[in-house]
Every structure is written in C-alpha cells, then in structure tokens.
C-alpha cells in the first residue's frame with residue numbers, strides 16, 4: 509500500500525472516472541440536474557459506479573434526471589478533509605440519502621439550515637434536498653444535501 513501525501517490529494521479532480529462510465533452524472537450536475545443510471549433492458553435503477561445491471565446483467569444504460577430529494581439513511585462526521593475539492597472546513601457531515609423518486613442512495617456532504625457543513629447532528633429519516641455547488645478548486649460541480657427546512 510502506498511501512502512498518499514496531502515500534495516497528491518490536492519491534485520485529485522472532481523468529475524468522471526478514467527473509464528468515463530459516470531460522465532452523464534457529472535454532465536448532469538453541470539446542467540443543474542441529478543442524473544442517475546437505469547437499466548435500459550429491465551428498468552432497474554443502479555448505483556453510481558455499477559456498469560452491470562444487478563438484476564439482469566445488461567450493460568445498456570439510460571441516464572435519467574431525478575428530483576434531488578430524499579431522506580437521510582445514514583451519516584458520519586469527518587474530522588479531516590480527505591480531498592481538497594470538498595472545499596469545506598472540518599469537521600463536516602456526510603450523509604447517505606435515500607431518494608424519494610428512485611430506490612437509490614446518494615452520498616454527499618450535508619449542509620445545515622444555515623449552509624454550514626459542520627452543524628448539529630442530523631436524524632435518520634430527516635428530509636433533505638440536493639444543492640449543486642461548484643467548488644472553486646474543482647473541475648466539476650458537486651452535489652450536497654441540505655435540510656429541507658432550509659430550502
């Protein structure tokens with residue numbers, strides 16, 4: 509295992525992976541839309557990063573815009589920024605959100621009602637909405653979650 513230096517971390521870009529299979533997700537964020545993969549053969553939603561359908565093993569994928577709204581499934585507070593593109597002070601809260609419109613969970617930094625990422629502990633089941641922001645030091649925008657009460 510190779511140790512990663514802070515300098516190397518600062519060079520990591522946001523955006524599509526080297527194989528480009530998640531490019532529609534990132535281009536969707538650039539257009540202000542959360543876009544997720546769905547199997548063209550059977551309609552099953554896929555998590556980001558899966559190239560095969562977990563139900564029918566088809567490769568063919570459609571990308572569909574979905575409302576960025578859901579409920580917190582899980583969350584964690586981080587005491588260290590692992591990549592500089594996060595562009596938030598530590599500590600920050602990351603939430604795994606189960607979407608209302610599709611059976612998919614999407615990870616993102618959680619902002620509280622004031623837009624602060626280090627706010628009070630959220631509750632499992634809290635409703636949140638997606639906010640697409642462009643960090644100053646990143647090539648692509650990122651999705652963040654915010655308390656629905658703040659939007």
Ligand SMILES: [Zn+2]
Nearest residue numbers: 547550561564
């Ligand atoms: Zn399928």
